[in-house]
Amino acid sequence: MQQDRIRNFCIIAHIDHGKSTLADRILEYTGTVSDRDMNDQLLDSMDLERERGITIKLTAVRLTHRAKDNQEYVLNLIDTPGHVDFSYEVSRSLAACEGAILVVDATQGIEAQTLANLYLALEHDLEIIPVINKIDLPNAEPERVIKELEDAIGFSRDEVVLASAKTGQGIEDILDAIVERVPAPKGDPEAPLQALIFDSHFDSYQGAVAYVRIVQGTLKVGDHIQMMSSGKNFEVSRLGVFRPATVAVDQLSVGEVGCVIASMKNVKDTRVGDTITHTKRPANEPLPGYRPAKPMVYCGLYPVINEEYTDLRDALEKLQLNDAALVFEAETSAALGFGYRCGFLGLLHLEIVQERLEREFDLNLITTAPSVVYKVKQTSGKVIEIDNPASFPPVQMIEHIEEPFVKATIMIPESFVGPVMDLCQDKRGIFLNMEYITTDRVRIEYELPLAEILMDFFDKLKSRTRGYASLDYELIGYRESDMVKLDILLNGNPVDALSCIVHRDKAQGVGRSLAEKLKEVIPRQQFEVPIQAAIGNKIIARETVRAVRKDVLAKCYGGDISRKRKLLEKQKEGKKRMKALGNVEVPQEAFMAILSVD
């Protein structure tokens, strides 16, 4: 493969701006996939991805394009996930490219996430090709969007490609622009091997598969390789490129993108961001930027039926094979019994894992409210990290508590500035700055506690801006905050799994509305169930679930009998999905009630 005929690029876009459709069109245009094999949105292969319209696992595909100089070029398209939970993965796939297509929706304009990814791309010195997509739509405003690109980012009008992934318009222009503007990969095929892992997945037959970009040197089948972060050694059994199905090759040389199979048992052996080198002639140093995935959010996962505890562990282990960012360890809750404390990159990651556990492994789960990791300085001077409200030390042992803060960037039409600033203030935000990108679009930056973002911040933001807001955030460190532990008592007994950490100023209000919310979701039982919210020994709110008085089928004759039996069986099934805490039956939603509290 001639190095100067390779172009490695990715597409960055906000959700819904048409990244996947554009990728599909490019695949079709270059003949990589025939119409017949075209399954809508090919790069999103997991069912969940298609349903949610997001890309969770990135993949890569190799295209060939005959450019204007009548030469054939190999174009490697590396897909990037489109969600802020996965920003580290995005940064690794950007590091594997020399160029990026920046897709902006002609009807929407620039969004916070587009900008965040764009800045990331610029940090990696990528050549950016701005593409305005969806220009076929009647409400497209390409002129306005070009102006935004000029004003906010400093592109010149001639750089911008107008396209419609739907109709295919502009696709050739994009491909030509890639060949002309994106630089060929640099590097020396004879140098010691440095291959950047930008993704991995687990295949039940071949083990962990690493997706790599060769930055220096050449990798061949049979080579002995070493993972530079762990020092682990493997022997390469297969190499492949993606067209888009994997096609075996003998070697991958500098600038190429492909996959490495080497009897690796676990995706932990193929950490994203790690560097592969040769065992015998290792590179002096790994490629920069490797960082082990660090969970930002924790929650407890408990089987509704205690016996499913081992099934849950097996399922988590299976998911972990394919998801190096998922961590879990056993924990016990006085209320819920045996379960696992699990760490996630963010809320979306959490939801995806939870949904896969329920869908693919048919488990009935209780998820406790997500929590960030707090740093608690104890009076003894010792600092402990706590990711579970239930394990907070008693008040008298706490000197102070620190919580993670993020810098949030929000982009909105000018008319929503007021409501959005109110929301941020309400969520304990600290205003940083505000900037007009164009005459009617504004970028606001706030420092916010991560815990507040985990709640319903994004939903609220969307509803207050009629869906026009976009949000991006990055962790900026820990700050001291006046946090207290809010306990919930059902029938007089504290339920550890319902405890949460809240800011002291808000504790009263949260306690009240949490108690109200619980009253709504806990069904009436045979006995009255008092619900109390408490801080320490002080009860701050009280509600009562009233006793059920009458529940009996009035008429039960003849043909009704089997039908009524089935009706009662259904009622019983519903009960099974509830967790019995003492003699109170509590539905799954109760443990997430805190998320919908005002």
Place this chain on the structure above:
Amino acid sequence: MPGVYVHIPFCESKCPYCDFYSITNGARFYNKYLDSLFKEFDYYLNASKNQEPIFSTLFIGGGTPTVLSAEQLYRLINGLLSNGDFQNNVEITVEVNPKTLTDEKVAALKEAGVNRISLGVQAFQDRILKRIGRLHTVSDVFQSVKILRKYQLQNFSFDLIFGLPKQSEQDWSDSLQQAVSLNPTHLSCYSLIIEEDTPFGLLKNQGKLVLPDEDSEYRMFVTTQEYLASNGYQHYEISNFAKEGYQCKHNLIYWKNKSYLGLGSGAYGYWEGVRYGNIEYIERYIESISLHGKPEYGYQEKLDVKTQMDETIMMGLRLISGISVAEFKERFNRDFRDVYRDSIEQMQQRGLVAFEQGCLKLTKDGIALGNLVFSAFLRDSLDK
């Protein structure tokens, strides 16, 4: 001994809460329908391999049986009685709508041997009757009772409903009082159950049905028990009350989970271990009988022993006297105290069931929370 239920799926108009199968404007089918019923009955009599069963009860329900003419009513009952082998003291009940009852029809019923009448009264307030789509008025009820007495049919029962839209607790007490003043031998007092596929079901989903709240409904239920008890009516099933010796034998067959034939379109039966439901289209029902000499089923389920046991408990607990350990043992050769040990213990702890004189029965709280108890006795297929 088994009973026979005959479904007359015809009405003058549909009540918005009712989910039993019936059609309006079906007069052209009446005679053909009766012929089909006789043939269907014959089919079962001939198909019973061993000896012809002896029936202890006949219940004509609907629908509205009294949409039939006096002559048709007579032909129906007389036809059934002369075909099958019925006990000498057979209980013959006909459901009667106060609007459609005439001297002539009552005379025909009496002549045919009917000895029990179930009158669909529902309420004693015209405004409520109107709201729930009943065509009759309170004065029709008084008139009907007068006719029944005239023909010596003193053994009559009233159906009454509580928990109706915009019904006050006072309305209900008044209904009970008026009902008792007419001295029926039996009272069925149902709480209104909103079924999904009825007009009321739709209204409820749209939030347009104003129903008494649960507490109010509970108080109506308590009032019913207290008031009727103090007037000489024994509470013998969750929704049923009778004077000494006037319990409904036919319905006892259901509650004791015994066999009965169901005849007619949309009728359900439990025969030779199979629960079945006949097809609900009158024309197809008639056609199937005339072509094949047997009914077409819309539903059929052979019950395994576990389900038979569960249903026996579920139905038996509806009786205030409860389920007898001895009777259960006689029928299934198992002691239900072993089979349902966990459920019994759990329900006892919660104060919902108790043992009394060799029977397991609902407590006072258990009666109001019957569903909770019944469902606790339905076993997963994996249990035991």
